[in-house]
Amino acid sequence: MNLMRFLSFLVLSIFSCMLSGRATAALPQGFIDQVVLQNNIWTIKGWACQPYLGSAIKVQAYLNNVAVGVPINTNQPAEVAIHTACGTNITSGIKYRFEIALNSISSLSGQSIKVNAVGPGGTVALNRSNQFGLPSNSQTPDKVLAAANRILLIIAHQDDEILFSPFLGRYCGSKTCKIVTATNDSVRAGEWPVSMGKFPAQSSLGGFSWNSPNERPSVVLSKWNNEAASLGFINMNNIIKLEIDNFRPDVILTFDPRHGSSCHSEHRAVGEAVRLGVAAYTGTNFPDKSKLFFLTTRRVDGLTENGSPYTALVPIAPIDKNSVVYSANDFISTAKGTGWEFLINLMRTYPSQFSLASVNAALNTNSLERTTAFQRVTNYSPTDSRYTDAYLYDPAFVKCPPW
Incomplete structure (x- = not known):
């Protein structure tokens, strides 16, 4: 996560909490970092949190805006910058990163990828949603x-x-x-x-x-x-x-x-x-x-x-x-x-x-x-x-x- 991206999310987190008047009402936030072929399975990698909630939240993947699979909890350790944006300390060990395996994909046709973060404060499409996609050429x-x-x-x-x-x-x-x-x-x-x-x-x-x-x-x-x-x-x-x-x-x-x-x-x-x-x-x-x-x-x-x-x-x-x-x-x-x-x-x-x-x-x-x-x-x-x-x-x- 680069410095400019971190600063923008940090400002967004603080501003959301100021508007909400209570920490748990802040909207979720996060980012899709990449879509990678991992062990022959297309895998979405990124992070999500609800600022100051202090716990993992659910994420749901979509292909061409149609849900695939079931929601999962953020399940991977996150670095200091993400914890700062989420209002927690890295020593808390809260897992804000995620990996979503698209096990159901048998063919490639250039589908767009979206990930929603779902928390007590609402549901939000992560940054870069529908910008990522699977390759349009099956001859990878x-x-x-x-x-x-x-x-x-x-x-x-x-x-x-x-x-x-x-x-x-x-x-x-x-x-x-x-x-x-x-x-x-x-x-x-x-x-x-x-x-x-x-x-x-x-x-x-x-x-x-x-x-x-x-x-x-x-x-x-x-x-x-x-x-x-x-x-x-x-x-x-x-x-x-x-x-x-x-x-x-x-x-x-x-x-x-x-x-x-x-x-x-x-x-x-x-x-x-x-x-x-x-x-x-x-x-x-x-x-x-x-x-x-x-x-x-x-x-x-x-x-x-x-x-x-x-x-x-x-x-x-x-x-x-x-x-x-x-x-x-x-x-x-x-x-x-x-x-x-x-x-x-x-x-x-x-x-x-x-x-x-x-x-x-x-x-x-x-x-x-x-x-x-x-x-x-x-x-x-x-x-x-x-x-x-x-x-x-x-x-x-x-x-x-x-x-």
């Missing part, structure tokens, strides 16, 4: 990858695969995976094979130039196109064509060019290179170009309530019905454990990049911020403000340099 990334035989991941650097690992790790092993980088770092060269063995995956390292993380991605891509031309490939489109023809993937994953998960110029440039290369591809070895997916989670570094650092992966546009958010806490295999445990394990394979403190920072991440999210290329818009300007609605994100 998990279903596409489950049906695939060959999966290609194209990234900028050795260690970028870590950002994809909580999701991709469940498929590599039973599928044939290949991970390709645009650059090659001699320091990471000895660590890279260890990571590839943990997926497991075939691999290929490029030799394109390194650039400042804060460079404009268009400048990086222009340099790479010139380097490709000097090698006889004309431009990056032909490099992507070569990778497709050599591997014959059923599905391709890469960074979202709008933000690259961390605003890194080379993350964004490689995502755009893949997008353009797939669009220009005229061969027969990737017949369904819609099976290109962009990673839409953003890396966030911050501090927990007790001051411990943490590293998180947060869906940048959680209310987008055309993106799918996956829980990284899901168990993915006996050898790898949960998706987040797999991510931590991969971080440990790169001691040149991640200190013990960095690994511990990832271990401190709360459940809500352990996600992997993807968007299909057919839903991609380079100017979608939910992705390009996410910093405006959530200060956890930073503004990326312009293209």
Whole structure:
């Protein structure tokens, strides 16, 4: 819960109580944080309370404004900011967060999601109700990858695969995976094979130039196109064509060019290179170009309530019905454990990049911020403000340099 959101709810709580003249008459309040596919079940996550009531309240889910399931009590611990907005102390242990599993959903059709909070003070639709929704395309990334035989991941650097690992790790092993980088770092060269063995995956390292993380991605891509031309490939489109023809993937994953998960110029440039290369591809070895997916989670570094650092992966546009958010806490295999445990394990394979403190920072991440999210290329818009300007609605994100 960010500071601006917290302050607005705190003011609302106090104002409601002043108007009511008695604490228990205040209207309920709360927020839908995300809709995530968790253990193959669509789950609504958020929080609700009736300010100063001092107890859990009931929440009810709706799809297209029709009630589904039965009301449940808020049932998950809440952080300090939520307790403050609800007029209680965190030491009270009152559970204001909730998880509602939509067990009855067998098909996806873009249904809108609403959650009502029901308390002695009345019934209120939580903030973001009917803004969230289930994906409108039943061919979600998990279903596409489950049906695939060959999966290609194209990234900028050795260690970028870590950002994809909580999701991709469940498929590599039973599928044939290949991970390709645009650059090659001699320091990471000895660590890279260890990571590839943990997926497991075939691999290929490029030799394109390194650039400042804060460079404009268009400048990086222009340099790479010139380097490709000097090698006889004309431009990056032909490099992507070569990778497709050599591997014959059923599905391709890469960074979202709008933000690259961390605003890194080379993350964004490689995502755009893949997008353009797939669009220009005229061969027969990737017949369904819609099976290109962009990673839409953003890396966030911050501090927990007790001051411990943490590293998180947060869906940048959680209310987008055309993106799918996956829980990284899901168990993915006996050898790898949960998706987040797999991510931590991969971080440990790169001691040149991640200190013990960095690994511990990832271990401190709360459940809500352990996600992997993807968007299909057919839903991609380079100017979608939910992705390009996410910093405006959530200060956890930073503004990326312009293209």
